[in-house]
Amino acid sequence: MPIQQSDVVYTAVATAENGRDGRVSTDDGKLDVVVNPPKEQGGSGAGTNPEQLFAAGYSACFQGALAVVARQENADISGSTVTAHVGIGKNDEGFGLIVEIAAKIPNVDAATAKSLVEKAHQVCPYSKATRGNITVTLSA
Structure with a gap:
């Protein structure tokens, strides 16, 4: 059974820039990482994915x-x-x-x-x- 909005006790908020080849960060600044496709998918593998x-x-x-x-x-x-x-x-x-x-x-x-x-x-x-x-x- 789905939860109702009134039952939510915490909501995480993250924003991605440039999809799988960019950056992802949270609104509270606790997470801010570079994302890149892994080498197996033709990416640089320089960041996380x-x-x-x-x-x-x-x-x-x-x-x-x-x-x-x-x-x-x-x-x-x-x-x-x-x-x-x-x-x-x-x-x-x-x-x-x-x-x-x-x-x-x-x-x-x-x-x-x-x-x-x-x-x-x-x-x-x-x-x-x-x-x-x-x-x-x-x-x-």
């Missing part, structure tokens, strides 16, 4: 969702990491994304780690936003 920024946001959000689930399950996820691999490639409609979320949770057994990751995928806002739109695979 939208896929890296998406991977950074998704991995941080998923780690937060994992922490919420772990608290509910009384699981120790200290020392855990979440890595997002975001790929871009051609599809029938031009280009699309594919994501792999890889979680390392050292203080739980493999079955518990898998369960925590699957539950985090259900509550993570990035996972909810991409569900049904792009392929997301999980590993723990």
Whole structure:
């Protein structure tokens, strides 16, 4: 179910100049980066790119969702990491994304780690936003 505007507790604001070959900055000045296509897409690779920024946001959000689930399950996820691999490639409609979320949770057994990751995928806002739109695979 979509949230209502009255339920929004925070809104991030970022502005891009010159698309994938320019600059992205936030209204509060905390982020101001040069963006360039990676060399694999014919760019200079001198700056970051939208896929890296998406991977950074998704991995941080998923780690937060994992922490919420772990608290509910009384699981120790200290020392855990979440890595997002975001790929871009051609599809029938031009280009699309594919994501792999890889979680390392050292203080739980493999079955518990898998369960925590699957539950985090259900509550993570990035996972909810991409569900049904792009392929997301999980590993723990």
